[in-house]
Amino acid sequence: MKIAFSPCPNDTFVFYAWAHGHIEEAPPLDVTYADIDKTNYWAFDRVGPDVMKISYAALPWVLEDYALLPSGGALGRGCGPLVLTKDQQDVSALSGQRVAVPSDRSTAYLLFRLWAARxxxxxxxxxxxxxxxxxxxxxxxxxxxxxLVIHEARFTYQNYGLHMLQDLGNWWEEDTGLPIPLGAIIAKRSSSYEADSLAKWAKASVDYAWAHPEETNVYVMSHAQEMSQDVASAHIDLYVNEFTRELGEDGYAAIESLLGRAMEEGLVPAFDLAKIRK
Structure with a gap:
């Protein structure tokens, strides 16, 4: 079965066991490593593999053809994107300023726009x-x-002499009481594999990684490029948690809240929120 996810430590940690044949009854994986900006557009264009890791912000564009799996994704607390500036300053200083973002169809972008509007x-x-x-x-x-920065930049921005103007994850949690939705695992609705089975295998892969961290770490670090072991471990600790194993009610509520607000603000196309759970 073809699958695409990023070479980031949290994704390689999650899918190590499945990719290496450790999950009983799960089909062998043909893995493509691609950053989430690429998989988002593959999903938009309906050209990607059966299963992909995309941004939760991309769901409104693709839910007609892809189902959200309740396991394998990234939600959490204390793990949101950051707004950085060169000099320490007040939020009001952003008025009319140029802001760089990694994508205009990402959870980070939606959070930034929702925060800036207020x-x-x-x-x-x-x-x-x-x-x-x-x-x-x-x-x-x-x-x-x-x-607006994401991923391991949370741990390295001080090296550039930059200042954190806002942790958008903290803002979101204080405003909603919910975790922040980041990366989603989706599967083609036309796939020959049922979504329930795919979710079961993804959950088993997470459990295996937690039970065999040293074995899993060899694979993780082989794809971590020049990232240090400490940064890779911190990355996994932030982005792999119980919501990765299974979304649960709080996980679904967080996704519905984020995308519902974004739809009201016109940041995403109108869609049926009920499809998130179908």
Whole structure:
């Protein structure tokens, strides 16, 4: 079975066992490693594999053809994207400013827009889409006034002499009491494998990784590029949790709240929220 997920530590941790034949009855995986910006557009264009990791923000565009699996994704607390600036300043300083974002169809982008609509009087100025690994250098050299960062940038932005203006995960949790939805696992509704079976195998893969961390770590670090062991471990600790194993009621409520608000603000197309659970 063809599957696409990123080489980030949380994804390789989650799917190690399944990809290496440790899950009973699960089909062998043909893995494509691709960042979430690519898988989002594969899903939009209906050209991706049977199962993919995409941003929760992309669901409104694809739920007619893809089902959300309740296992294998990334939600959590204390793990949201950050708004960074070169100089310590007040939120009001973002009014009319240029802000770099890694994607305009990401959970991070939705959170930023929802937050800015409430907190930045007059709104921000130009939104510049930029590869996420270029955002912090651009803020550092003054090319951009502020940057929205994700992934391991949470742990490394101080190395660029940058300041955190807002942790959007903290804002979201204080505002809603819910975890923040980040990455979703979706499966083609036309797949020959039932969604319930796919979710069961993904959940078993998470359980195996938790039970065999040292074995799993070899695979994780082989795809972690130049990331240190400490950063990779912190990444996994943040993004792999009980919501990864199974969404549960709080997980579903978080997704419905995020996408429902985004739909009201016109940030995503109108869609049937009930399809999130179908």
């Amino acid at each position: 907190k930045v009087e007059g709104g921000v100025g130009e939104i510049v889409i930029m590869p996420f690994d270029e955002i912090m250098p651009a803020v550092q050299n003054g090319e951009i006034d502020a940057g």
